[in-house]
Structures are given as C-alpha cells and as structure tokens.
Amino acid sequence: MNFPGIGLLKGFVVTARNFLGSYVEKDRLTTRQYPEERPKLPENSRSFPFLVFDGEDPEAGMRCVACKICEKECPPQCIYIIQDRDAAGKPLKRPRIFDIDISVCMSCQICVEVCPFESIRMDTDYELSSFDRFGSLVLDKSKLLKSNAYYHGIHPTEASETDARIEADRKKKEAAAAAKAEAARKATAEKAAKAAHPPEETK
C-alpha cells in the first residue's frame, strides 16, 4: 500500500536492521582493527619488487645478471643498475649497484614480467613508511635481496612454477651442452681419425 511516508519507513527499517545486525551478523560489521588484526592478503597481492637469490650467500646466489632490461622497461624509470667490473675492468654478470626508488615505483610489476632470468619478484610487505624521505625510501641491493625460501613463503604457487621453469631451462641447457660436447667430441674424434689416415689419400 502506498500511503505517503512509506518510503521513509522502509528506509528506517533498513537502517534499523543494519544497526541491530552489526551486533549480530559478522557480515554487517566490516571494520578490521588494523594494528591488532592484520589483513590476510590473497596469494598474489604485490607491493614492491625484491631480488631473489638461491642458496645461502646473497651475493653469490643472486640470479640477476644486470642485463638492464627492467631498467629500460620500467614505466616511471625508478630502477638504477650499474654493472660490476672485476679488477681488470672486464664487466661481470652481476650488478654492483641495484637501487629501486620505492617513492617513485608504482608497483606495476612490469619488471617482473620482462625479466628473462626470473630474478625480480613482487613482495607483499606493505609497512614501509619511514621518516627520512630520501635515504630509506631508496632500497639498495642489500635491502632488496631476499632468499628463494622467503619467496616460497609469500607466493608458494608462483614460486614453485618459477622453480619448475628454471629446472626445465637448466636441464635443457645441460642437454644442449651435453649434445654440443658430444658433437665437439665427435668432431675431434673425426679430426683425429682423419689425421690418423691422411697419408693414404695423399698418395
């Protein structure tokens, strides 16, 4: 029945249900008391990038080879890589300086996509606020490096897929290396064999 004021009453009924409901139903009280209750983030949520290293020693096990693809592809250009050189000045396959300026980074995860060596991944730690605007907002290599075990901790499925891919690449490389070594050995064997019989042909 449509007597004037019925719309207002229905509105009051809804607000009353929500008021009483907030004491009863869990769904009607959605605030999370943040410092006490930490939100449970879904598995592939991302905050800022970090570098993965295998094994124990961060420096040695680092996967990054300073190919600078992520530095080129990063939309806001917030990654700085300077390649390491050994004593003789020959460039090494390792970055000496690897800074990410997280005050500029917009956590868009393109660096993770374009990295051919699976060396950069997205972290889930979001409590990074600091008092010092410059120093602590530029994460240098030491702060960025985190172990593969940590990576398995935060993104289990993605980490296992990455490991499987790396396993597959390594096996393929070994197979290729073995095949090449095999071919090289066969070639040397033929050369040796040819060297052994050259006198007959030249008669």
Next chain:
Amino acid sequence: MICESLKTCFDDPGKFLGEWFVLLPALVLLLAAAAAVVLRNLIHATLCLTLSFIALGILFIALGAEFVGFVQLLVYVGAVAMLIVFAILLTRPERLAKSDTALSGLGPAGGALAGFVTLGVLLGFLFTSPIAKKSLPGPASAPVAEIGHALMGDYKAALIVVGVLLTAALVGAAVLAMEDKNS
C-alpha cells in the same frame, strides 16, 4: 544605605530582590532604547532594540505578569525583531555598515527638546488625572486560565477583530511579495 540594603539581602533575599529587581530591567530597557537610537551601525541598533524588547519582557515578569511577559518575549523577540532584521537585510545590504544619516548639528538639540516636552506632558498627566491616584495594584496574580476565560469571555469581539486584521495584513504582505516576484 547600601550596607543596610545589603543586610536585608542576607536575611530575606526575596524581599531584597523584589525591591531592586524591578528597577534593573527598567534601567536596561532605557539604556538599550537610547543605544538603539544613537548607534550609527544599523545592525547594532537593531540588536539593541531586541535587547530592549527582552528587558521589557523581564520587567513584566518581575511585576508578576508572567503570561504577558512570556508573550512579549515570544512575539517581539521571536518574530518582530526578526522581521526588522530581515527588512534591513533585504533592503539595503550594501551601505549597511555606516548609516549615512549622521546626526547633523540641529538634530540632537531638536531631539532632546521633543523628548523633554513629551516627558513633561506625561508627568503632568500622571500626577493630575484620577486614574493615577489609585495605589499601584499589587503584582497581578491573574493565572493564565483567567486570562483565557477573559479573552474568550467578554473580549470575544476584540479577539476576532484582531484575528481578521492580522489575516488581512498577511494577505496584503503575500500579495506584495507576489507582485515584486514576477515584476
């Protein structure tokens, strides 16, 4: 005299207050009315006028006529003061701060003269006419019910006439407002 009245204040505050209480709102009334006339800033003048209305209301209550005092407060402070303020606001918003009608030289003298003449006539009338001779009637303790009966009883005609007058005035105001809206 002051210490003696202070003494009475201690032992019987009611009587003490009764005596002085009447004079206080009257004094405020006079001062506010004077200020309303003298002040240059129109809005300040209106506020002082409202203050004088309030003082008049309190004076009635002090003299015991509660009903009349409250009606005075309700009607004058609630509606009439607002009416005056709205009128000022809508008519001359721009030159409001400084009212240009300064008191020219002749003004104050003429004003004072007129004031004293009326005062003289009033006092003369007060002391000579028979009505004033009767002693000041005690605080009118007419309860509200009696006023109601009186209004509905023997003053019926007056009430209806006032009602008609008021509606006529309202209708007139509405027509006036209607007119300048579509002009």
Next chain:
Amino acid sequence: MTEILEAIQSAFPSADVGILTNPSPCAQHSLLVAGKDALDVAKFLRDGLGYDFCSNVSGVDWPPKKVREVVVRKETVDGVESEVKETIEREVPGYLEVVYHLFSIAKRLGPVILRLRTGNRSDEVSLPSLTPVWKSADFQEREIYDLYGIHFEGHPDLRRLLMWEEFTDYPMRKDYVAPDDYEYEPTPHDEILAKVGPPKEVA
C-alpha cells in the same frame, strides 16, 4: 567510405575532399577535408547522412620531417640514355591536424573519421570550430587549443581548458621542451648518483 565521399562530392562539387587510407589491419580510412568548407561538410554529415554523435576530437602534431625518396631520372651521359636512381632528400613541411570521430546513433554506423589540417605549425594555425554543429566538441577543442595551439574560429568560449591562463607554450607538440624552472624537488636518486659518481670508464 567511398559512397560517403560520393555523397559529399555530389552535395558540394566545389569542396576538395579526399580519402586517406589507413594501412593498419583495422582499415579505418579517413576523409581529409580542407579547412574552408569543413563547416558545410560537417552540417551535411550530421543532417544529411545522420552522423549526429561526434564521439572524439583529437589533435595530432606532424612536425616537418626529411623524406628520402628514390627518384628515377633519365640522363643522357655522353649520348647514352641511362636511368639513374637518385635518392634526394625532400623536406615535408609539418602541419597540425584535428581528427573527428563521428558515429550515427540511430543507424548504429561505425566511425567516420574527418581530418582537418592547418597550413603550417607556426603562423597559419587556425581551423573552423565544429562546436556549432556538435556541442560535444566544445571542451575537446578547447583542450586541443590548450595543448596544441590550434586556434578554432567560431568556438563559443575558446580558453585554455587544462593549463592555467598565463601558460604560454603548447605541451603536447613534439618539439615541446619542458621548462626546468618548475620548483626543483630534490629527488633521492640525485644524491645517490652524486655519491656513486659517474660510471667509471675503463681505467
């Protein structure tokens, strides 16, 4: 697209309207209209052919560019007729361009693309505004005026849309150099780079 061209030419024999082919696979060809009779063509398109919805108005900047062409020239060298391929460098003069995408709501027809070109990029930069025909072009033309500097005659209220009034330059042009007098904000990476110093050349 060709029947639209015929319709326009039959309606306005004097107008010079041409078709620009679009090499991309989606083949959205466009109508190149000279500035002087743009208004008539626009009115005709709206009332005659029913394109009443001007969805998008974009400005494009084509700076002058060098085009190397291979020209075959006949040359008589000591009596012998021979064709000589010669690559000459031709300088194509730059111009500013406004592109209108028109749709028909009732007939649900696809985009008809109208292109207007200015004389050059410096002094002849005025074009007739099509806001009287389609009101939707109002803000978009103001934006093109603001970012490209194309002056639209007949526009009801030609002011800068996004930039502040005193801004003089046109930021979307290819040759726009961002003034570095904006309040210099010391960014962390300057300090870091200063500390690290320029990458050391090989000693």
Next chain:
Amino acid sequence: MNVTLDGETVVKLQPVFGYLHRNHEKIAEGNSWLAAVPYTDRLDYICPLTNNWAYTLAVETLAGLEVPERAEYIRIITAELTRLQNHVAFMGFILADMGAWGSALMYAFREREKILDLFEALTGARMMCNYMRFGGCRCDLPSGWLESAGQLVEGFPAFLDEMEALLTGNEILLARLQGVAPLTPERAINGGLSGPILRAAGVDYDIRKVDNYGLYSRFKFRVPRGRVGDCYDRFMIRVLEARESVEILKQALVGIPDGPVVNPKAKQRGFRPPAGEAYGRIEGPKGELGFYLISDGSDRPYRFRVRPPSLINLTLLEELCLGTKIADVMVILGSIDIVLGEVDR
C-alpha cells in the same frame, strides 16, 4: 566550478579543470606500448580494469591480434564486476552529496570491498590492477576465485534490494531528484553524452550491443532506458544496470571455457604494431571510453589519445544547472558521476 548566484538560483556556472592534469598522453608517448598499460589504471581510478580493456582493445584493433576465448570471458567477468562496483559506489556518492551522512555510502563500500578483494586475488592490487595485455590477460584465475566470485554474485541481488528499499521509495530523495535538470534525447546526443546518462535521456545506445566487442553477443542482457532524463532517471538507470550486470556475470561465470589466457603469438615487451591508426572503444561504467592510437611502426605510440567520458559528459553541465538552486547543482554534478582522474588526465 565558479557559480554565480542570484539569491538561491544559479545564474552562471563555469567549470574549471586542470587541477589533476598530469598529461597522461605525453607520458604514454614517451614510454613503450607495454609501459602505457599501468598508466591507464590511473585514468578512471574507480574502474581500472575497464580502462585496461579499452586500451588493449584499441591496440588489438591496431595490430589485428586475436584474443583466446578464455581471455575474452575473463575480460567480460572483470569488466562487469567493475561496472557493478562503480554503480554501487555511485549510489553511495549521490546520497552523500545529498547529505545522508554516509550510511548508504558505507553499505555500498561494504559490498565494493568484497569485489576489490576479488580483484586483489586475481591481479595483485585492489585498484591499480594492470591486468590486461595485448591479446589477452596477464595471468590465469587463481584456484577458488571462480567459486568466491559466484558466491558474491549470488548475494548481490539481496544487497541491491536492500539499497533500493532504502533509496528508491524515499520521499525526500524523490523530491530532490525528480524533475531536476531534465534532458531531451537530441540535446544529449549533440552534447556528446554517453553511457547511463545518454540512456537515461531515452536514447537506446549501448556500445556492448552496438559494437558487439568481446563476445557480448553471446550473453542475454537488457539495456534499460529512461523517459524523462532527469536526475531520478539517471539514478534509476544505474540501479537497473547493476542488476543487468549481475545477470551477465551469472551467465559468464558458468560458461567460462578452458584454454590459453593470452594469445601466444603476441609479443609484449618489444611490441611494434604495424604503422597506421585505430580507434577502439568500450562501454565503460561512466560512458564510452575510447583510445585513438597512431603508430609509426616504432616501439612507442606516435599519438595516444584517450576519449574521457567524464569530461565530455560535463559539456552540458552549465546548461543543466542554469535556473536551479544550489542544492540541485550538487545533485546534478553527482548524477553525472565524474572521476577527476579521467576529466583532467
């Protein structure tokens, strides 16, 4: 906006833009095609996934890429979820503009949080999703995502009924919305309005039905149209469209096939589309969101133009507001539903 008043009624109204202008188009022309995708999230930050889709659709028409079926289904599911949370948020915002002190807003945001959690589980971020790639999507649905999306869509009509009980019959809301700023269909079309506002004015034009992009022809859904075109119609159209989106979602969640998520042939990093230009557009929650791209064959777009529905829907704002009261200006601006990220780009 600068509003000149005569007492209560509006005499002149001039919108002022540019406060959130970061020249999105110049940035896109400086970066590669792939790097432009995260910036499209920041255009209309309430509906990031539809922005991504519009950009990737334009690039696909430019380069002629096909999109596998599973990717098309995921795109439709995420786009309809975005439309749902945008319309629900709209209901909350317009009530807050009218002074209902945020209760409708909080209910709307309670439901919107659930949808944003779904986005976070899928793309990694609640609002800055950066999820679509040329020729498909970045990653496949995590396990259990479809079930939770199904549950959400299951519970949504009940929530919409609750919101309608609170809002549509409310006499004060009717008094404030009905008859305010009516719009004729011809004026709406000429003013370039698009999306729910155009349909509220009575024009039957929904790009999902007109262009039939992205397998929308496979789903059965209706397009509501208003008759008077005033603020109340604009409000009701969004309420009815939210219900239609729930219908589409129900059908899409059931029918999603298996298969690759991205076109294997499409190259993401050094992507160089063939020279040429293309204009791709989708039916965004706020209106027709289009991208006009010119490529000269290099790995950077030559010209990157966004057709912002919020800015163009404001063209008729002054016309609608003349002669109304101040309280109405708030309601009219609210009913057009703009996001400043998209207005100023």
Next chain:
Amino acid sequence: MELLERAPVELKNAFLRVLGSLGVPEGMLAILSAVLIIGTVIGVFLGLFALMSVMERKILARVQNRYGPNRAGPFGLFQPVADGIKMLTKEDLVPRAADKVVHFLAPVVMMVPALLVLAILPYGRDMVPVELESGILFFFAVGAGTEVAIFMAGWASNNKYSVLGAMRAIAQMISYEIPLVISAVTAAMIAGSLSPSVIVAAQGGFAAGFLPHWFVTTPWGFTAALLFYIGALAESNRSPFDLPEGESELVAGHLTEYSGFKYATFFMAEYIGMFAICGMFVTLFLGGWQAPLPFLTVVPSWIWFFGKVCFVAFTMVWVRATLPRLRVDHLLAFAWKFLLPMSFAAFLSAACWHYAGRGPAAWFLSLVVVGIPYLVLGLSFTSRFSVSRRTYLFSE
C-alpha cells in the same frame, strides 16, 4: 525504593540542613539551594551532552556497519574529553572584517536560551527546578532567542556563505515554530493547563490495567507528537533539516567563521537545545516521569524521564543516519502546506476526542478526524513524485 525516588531532593535538603546548622543565615540558604539545583541540572545536561557527542558517533557508526570511536578510553568514552581539549587548544580565529562585538556575543546569546529552557522541565515526581504556571509558553518564548543568536552569528562573520546560511536557518525556524507551538498547545489543552507538571500528572494512571494514559497512545496525540518531533528536528537544525550548516555547498552556514571554543559553545548549545526539546517532547506526549507499566512505578521517576529523553535522542540520531537533506523550497513548502494544516487537524481531533468522552469510540472518531486530512494532504503532496509511474523501457 522510596528513598531512591526522593534521593536527589533529600540529598539537597540534608546538605542544606548541615549548612544551616553551621550558622549560615536563612536567606543565604535559599540562594544556596537555588544554586545547587542549577548546578545539578547544568551538570547533568553537560554530562549528557558529552555522552551524546560520543554516542551519536557510535550509533551512526553502528548503523553504517563500523565501530565508531573506540580508541580514546574504554569503548571511546573519553572521546568528549579529547574533543574538549582539542576545542580548547584550537586557535580561535576572528575574521578581520568581522564585526568583533557581535561575533563574540553570538555564542553567548546562543547558549543563554539553551540553558534557560532547562528550568521548567519536570525531571521527577515533584522535582521541577522552577514551578511556572505557564511553563510551555516560557519554553517557546525563550526558545525564540536562538534565532537572534543565529542571525548575529551569520551577520557578524561577514562572509556570504554564513549570511545565506543564517537567512535559511531563520526562515526554517520561524516556519517550523508554528506547527511546534500548535501541537504543544493541543497537549496543554487536553491537560487543561500550561504548566508541565500538570500535563505530566494528566498522563498518569493506566487504562485497562496496562495501557498508560500517555497522550501518544491516542491518535490525535500520535499525530501531534509526530508534528512536534518534526518541528523539534527543524528547531535544533538536525538531520533532514540541517540545511543552515550541514550543506555540502554552504560550507558550514552561519558557523563558517567560528573556530576553537566559540564553535564548541555553538556545538554545546545545539546539543543542550536538542536535549531540552527532547525533554519537552517527553513531557508533553510520552508522559514525563510516568512509568509505562503499573508494576514498574517502583523504579524512581527521574530514571524514567532521562530514559525516555535518551530514547528520543537515539531516534533523532537514527533519523539523521537515514534521511538525506531537504531542499529549501521543499522545506518551507512542507512546513506551510503539510505541517500547519495537519496540526490544525490534530487540534480539532483532540477536541473531538475530549468531547466524545475520551472512550474507545472517541478514539476512533479522533482517528478519523486526523486520518482523512493526512491521506488527502499526503497524497496531494506526493502525487508529484509518483514512484510507480516511472516505467523503464528495456531493449534486448
């Protein structure tokens, strides 16, 4: 329980007797007792104000499915202390071009009526601070002072938003005062006197054992209560009628140029004004300190009074959480075209109820006399916004 019932009064007398024995002169004792009463009343209402400013935010929050302030103290109960300190420490800006004197006086003039009005409310069985014969009239007479204060605040701030806000506030308060006064007079007419304690006494007793004689149970009483409630909302500038200072486009109406403690005084005056008008609503229609059920009279009367006041205040917050704001012309049209005729109808139906012998037959008669105008006026008012008329075309 009798002791608890008389507790406040007994406490006062005991305290006075102690003082009297200490040799304080008789006259001074009278003044002291007056000061004591005033002190307790203001103390109670300030406490209620503090509690209300927290409870309002908590109730609003609970309606919106969130917690509301719970950080300052247990369950956020120290929030008013925090707000108070904040208000005290905030800088008190006075705009240069403002009218300093009037700017300063406005909150004072606003506070005076809010406190004066508390004097005549009957808090308990015979606990009325000032036993006035025409208490209701006093209530409205003093209530008119708030309009002057709002005008002074609006005008003194010398900024166009506040003048606009003040004009709207005054127009709203004047046009809502009439239905307010008429619905109050209806209750007074039935009770036969203007003094609040007589009105509350008239609502004593129980019909058929459990139905209390409150005026709200009668149809005319219910409509008059509803009109009084709507008038009360408008009078204290709350929820659907908070046009003057709550508008999203009027910044803060007449309060725009106020900050620091002056703003807090306005805030306090508004809340105490709200409590006072809730108290009057309870006195007129919900049977003041009468207990709802016969066996409940054992609970002291002043607990009933403050319980009912808090319940009415809760409904005011509930209304604030639900309804959007009215537009100015709707506000005035609603007052003059709907509330005024309805209050006359309620007045008439009260008279019919009285002369038809106050029995069940009279109940239905007054229901009819009030129901018909409600339906006629209501339908004519909402006929313009027919919800069902709006059908929407769907295309496949």
